[in-house]
Amino acid sequence: MFLQRHDQIVSGIDWSRSSNKIVTVSHDRNSYVWTQEGQDWVPTLVILKLNRAALCVHWSPKENKFAVGSGAKSVSICYYEQENNWWISKVIRKKHESSVTSVAWHPNNIHLATTSTDGKCRVFSTIIKGVDTRGPQAGASVDWKFGEQIAQLDLSPTWAFGVRWSPSGKTLAYAGHSSMIYFVDDVEGSPAAQNLALRDLPLRDILFVSEKMAIGVGFDCNPLIFAADETGLWSFVRYLDERKVTPSTSKASQLSEALGKLYGQSRQGSSSDTVEPSKPRGGAHENCITCIVPLRKGSESIVKRFSTSGLDGKIVVWDLENHITIPK
Amino acid sequence: MCGTGRSKPVEALKTALEGSPLKTRDERCKSANWIVVHRAMMAIRDIDGMFNSLDTEYYDILMKYLYRGLSTGDRPTCDQCLKIHEKLTERAGLGCILRSLADTVNTV
Numbered sequence: 561m562f563l564q565r566h567d568q569i570v571s572g573i574d575w576s577r578s579s580n581k582i583v584t585v586s587h588d589r590n591s592y593v594w595t596q597e598g599q600d601w602v603p604t605l606v607i608l609k610l611n612r613a614a615l616c617v618h619w620s621p622k623e624n625k626f627a628v629g630s631g632a633k634s635v636s637i638c639y640y641e642q643e644n645n646w647w648i649s650k651v652i653r654k655k656h657e658s659s660v661t662s663v664a665w666h667p668n669n670i671h672l673a674t675t676s677t678d679g680k681c682r683v684f685s686t687i688i689k690g691v692d693t694r695g696p697q698a699g700a701s702v703d704w705k706f707g708e709q710i711a712q713l714d715l716s717p718t719w720a721f722g723v724r725w726s727p728s729g730k731t732l733a734y735a736g737h738s739s740m741i742y743f744v745d746d747v748e749g750s751p752a753a754q755n756l757a758l759r760d761l762p763l764r765d766i767l768f769v770s771e772k773m774a775i776g777v778g779f780d781c782n783p784l785i786f787a788a789d790e791t792g793l794w795s796f797v798r799y800l801d802e803r804k805v806t807p808s809t810s811k812a813s814q815l816s817e818a819l820g821k822l823y824g825q826s827r828q829g830s831s832s833d834t835v836e837p838s839k840p841r842g843g844a845h846e847n848c849i850t851c852i853v854p855l856r857k858g859s860e861s862i863v864k865r866f867s868t869s870g871l872d873g874k875i876v877v878w879d880l881e882n883h884i885t886i887p888k
Numbered sequence: 889m890c891g892t893g894r895s896k897p898v899e900a901l902k903t904a905l906e907g908s909p910l911k912t913r914d915e916r917c918k919s920a921n922w923i924v925v926h927r928a929m930m931a932i933r934d935i936d937g938m939f940n941s942l943d944t945e946y947y948d949i950l951m952k953y954l955y956r957g958l959s960t961g962d963r964p965t966c967d968q969c970l971k972i973h974e975k976l977t978e979r980a981g982l983g984c985i986l987r988s989l990a991d992t993v994n995t996v
Binding site for chain 1: 987
């Protein structure tokens with residue numbers, strides 16, 4: 561079944577669990593909220609007022625707002641206005657110096673983290689009168705105005721992707737394109753960051769399976785498992801897909817095969833023409849994994865199943881249950 | 889070659905790498921350090937031996953200097969840099985190459 565409305569690449573999609581709505585955003589600069597009526601999904605256009613592509617979208621935890629990151633260096637926060645029966649967008653235009661590559665909601669439904677190709681990770685307040693200021697609220701978050709920047713992390717010298725909060729909101733993680741992953745505690749207060757250098761290729765997206773375990777996916781075409789010990793120190797555990805030849809040795813040998821021709825020039829003085837690109841061997845994904853999404857049953861706090869999708873056009877469902885013990 | 893002769897280039901390289909001016913934008917400072925690193929690098933004969941005594945914290949910086957060496961186009965320099973590059977990639981992984989190429993802020 562196809563939901564047909566966008567006329568360019570759909571760059572972001574999110575499905576709200578309780579309210580059963582799908583939000584999609586596209587390079588055509590539009591966004592649609594799809595509501596199920598019987599067998600059909602009916603789209604409602606949300607006017608984002610963008611003059612560049614929309615790149616990513618996520619529903620807020622309470623599903624009453626969604627955030628859209630765009631190539632216009634802005635983030636649009638959209639909420640539903642009951643009186644007029646439509647979605648309104650409020651734009652955060654300041655601060656980002658380049659495209660917003662990913663957005664992530666803090667469990668408090670107000671703080672939003674963003675990553676950008678300017679390398680920085682930022683946290684904003686998205687508090688909206690009438691949407692967030694009803695009923696009892698966590699005191700701290702009401703001090704900030706809409707669009708105010710709460711924190712800025714300048715840890716990556718290059719593009720940043722895949723920002724995610726841990727289930728409690730205490731830890732923030734994001735990927736840097738120089739094969740780095742950053743874990744930051746207490747971003748809104750006194751940030752304490754851990755910069756982990758990855759052995760192989762960069763990540764594009766991250767998922768917190770629990771408070772102390774996270775999965776990173778990216779150009780290695782194989783999910784990476786990260787875990788924190790009792791002191792909160794994060795480290796790389798192993799690759800998830802065992803069918804793939806151990807990347808560190810295989811990549812290096814594939815690379816040496818390819819570069820051998822290049823190195824051969826220095827050794828024997830012989831010339832060679834082309835260098836063949838190395839292909840990943842075996843495993844579920846054959847190309848870069850760009851997205852990782854949890855598959856939750858009921859109100860489980862630990863993610864035991866998740867799906868990944870990538871540039872190879874495949875969607876793979878992974879089950880952690882019998883493969884690793886997940887620290888809470 | 890006597891024992892001390894073999895370890896001196898490695899020590900020289902370590903010292904040169906430690907003094908890397910990553911944060912400055914002063915080209916003369918970077919060039920000066922490059923000359924020292926280059927000299928130490930070219931003096932190394934036993935590359936595997938060098939890696940056995942070089943800590944992993946130097947890998948990323950060394951990779952940046954290797955690319956600087958490769959950019960010179962000078963045949964003996966490139967030969968040596970490629971030899972070291974092969975071994976360094978085996979030990980450090982592709983991430984090391986990524987970090988040296990993607991980081992346009994902390995350059996050598």
